[in-house]
Amino acid sequence: MTRVGLIGAGRMGRPMVRRLAEAGHEVRVLGRSAASRAALSPEPARVVGRVAEAGEGADVVLVCVHTDEQVRQVCLDSALLAAMPAHAVLVVHTTGSPHTVEAIADRGVDVVDAPVSGGPPDVAEGHLTLFVGGAHDTVDRIRPVLDSYGDPVLHVGPLGAGQRVKLVNNTVFAAQIGLLAQAARLGARLGVDESLLLDALAHGSASSRALAGARRRGSVAEFARATAEFLGKDLDVVRAVAADLGADLGILARAIDGAMPAGTP
Numbered sequence: 001m002t003r004v005g006l007i008g009a010g011r012m013g014r015p016m017v018r019r020l021a022e023a024g025h026e027v028r029v030l031g032r033s034a035a036s037r038a039a040l041s042p043e044p045a046r047v048v049g050r051v052a053e054a055g056e057g058a059d060v061v062l063v064c065v066h067t068d069e070q071v072r073q074v075c076l077d078s079a080l081l082a083a084m085p086a087h088a089v090l091v092v093h094t095t096g097s098p099h100t101v102e103a104i105a106d107r108g109v110d111v112v113d114a115p116v117s118g119g120p121p122d123v124a125e126g127h128l129t130l131f132v133g134g135a136h137d138t139v140d141r142i143r144p145v146l147d148s149y150g151d152p153v154l155h156v157g158p159l160g161a162g163q164r165v166k167l168v169n170n171t172v173f174a175a176q177i178g179l180l181a182q183a184a185r186l187g188a189r190l191g192v193d194e195s196l197l198l199d200a201l202a203h204g205s206a207s208s209r210a211l212a213g214a215r216r217r218g219s220v221a222e223f224a225r226a227t228a229e230f231l232g233k234d235l236d237v238v239r240a241v242a243a244d245l246g247a248d249l250g251i252l253a254r255a256i257d258g259a260m261p262a263g264t265p
Helices: 013-022 034-040 051-055 068-076 098-105 120-125 136-146 161-189 194-201 209-217 220-245 251-257
Strands: 003-007 026-030 046-048 060-063 089-092 110-113 128-133 150-157
Touching: 003 013, 003 051, 013 026, 013 120, 026 051, 060 068, 060 136, 068 089, 068 098, 089 098, 089 136, 098 110, 098 161, 098 220, 110 136, 110 161, 120 128, 128 136, 128 161, 136 150, 150 161, 161 194, 161 209, 161 220, 161 251, 194 209, 209 220
Parallel strands: 003 026, 003 060, 026 046, 060 089, 089 110, 128 150
Antiparallel strands: 110 128
16 A cells, blocks of 8 residues: 555546545545535545645655646645655656756655646546656656556656656647648638538548547637647747757647637737
8 A cells, every 4th residue: 555645636636536545545635725625525535734744654745736836836835845755756747847847856855757648537547648757766666656547657758758748749739739720721711611521530541639629629719719728838838948948849839829719828
């Protein structure tokens, strides 16, 4: 049995709690407010009210908050790291800058970055894709925890590599949405109904997850609006990291601009 602390029991973190408990791990989950603690009380976990309590006595601490800035607040501007035992491993599931996990590791903590691809149903079914960066021995130590809800669990390189792969993944995904938006415009000019076009493309070589999402939403524009919040923040990180490393997004830059609906910052 592994003692697991979880910070960020939202739409992704909450089903993780259930999968971890079902796998036999002891789970401690953070609820910052009285309302959130009450909402979490039915879960198979001990609910705590302070960040440090999530780390006390833990073998693994999972961070599954919304933004990179929240990761920095939880991990660098709180008592969490000091509360964690020397042997514990911190796992960052939030998509963000590779520099953030490197800064956490500089505090002397074993860190793994494991941004995810998928949604709450994938967590519930144990089929969440994890892009994992970290030392081999550290990843091996925590693999039974990640296997509770992740499949595949892909070890893609050293610390920070998980974030880099996830950022490339989301750039390609956004580019596909941008290309679909252009395809829908072309179809309209050719007199093809968009819903019929999307249904037809799904059976051809143009098929993709982005196309499947657009079909579910009924149009490319609706899917772009639905994904704008999480893609927008990730693309901001992509641009910043690429600029920092002197990398050129090339043709992807134009495609991803087409993925963002009008009015998106």
